[in-house]
Each structure stands twice: as C-alpha cells, then as structure tokens.
Amino acid sequence: MASTFPVLFMLVVTAALMTVAALFTPKGPQQVTIRTSLMLALAACYLMWMVTYMAQLHPLVSPVHSVKH
Template identity: 50%
Template sequence: MTFFHVVVVGAIIAAIAAVAWFITPKGKNQTLLRTSALMTLTCCYLMWAITYLAQLNPLITPRRSDLRAEY
C-alpha cells in the first residue's frame, strides 16, 4: 500500500506537469517558464517521495527507554 501512494502522487504530479506544459503562454520566455515549472514539480515530488519512503524503513530502529536493560 505504501508504494501505491508514491505512484499515485507521481501520476498526479505528472498530470499537473502536462497541464503546466500546455498552459504556459507563448512568447520569448516560454522555454524558461516551462523548465521552471517542470523542475519545481519534479524537485518537490522527489523531496516528498524520499522523505516519505525514508520514514517507512528507518535506518535506526527506535528503542523504548522505559524498559529494563535485559529486555
């Protein structure tokens, strides 16, 4: 189920990127605007996905401090 969330959000971001590609106004800075929009969406998605997936399988397992040492 967790991988499903990453794929669904990725599909939503891809749809938003496609819309941003087609609604950028024509003109001198069209390439700059498209690149900025697509790079912003990509970087935000990657940051979210890496943070989300890192929390699912942490490198250091949390330990309870209220237990006795032999447990």
C-alpha cells in the same frame, strides 16, 4: 505493511501537472524558461516528498526501547 500506492498516485498527479504546465504555458519569449522552471520545481517537490515519505516507512535507525526494572 504500508502500500506504495501513495507514491505512485503522487507520481501520476505530478506527471499530470507537468503535462498541464507544458501545454498551457503562455506564448512569449520566455516560454521555455517558464515551462522548464515549473516542471523542474514540480519534479523537485515530488522527489523531496517521496524521499521523506519512504524514509518514514523504512527508517535507517530503529527506535531504541529502554527496559526499566
């Protein structure tokens, strides 16, 4: 049985990267735009990875085995 550990581990890594992006974005007139873009991109990448990973663990269509006589 597969573990949910990779999903939770990657969530923690993504949250840490979002925190780093929020704290270390250089000051300037576009700071909020850059920060928001980085955090949105990280969230989208994590969600896409998680959906793909979970779809491989629990497929909607099971494999069909053909029986040859």
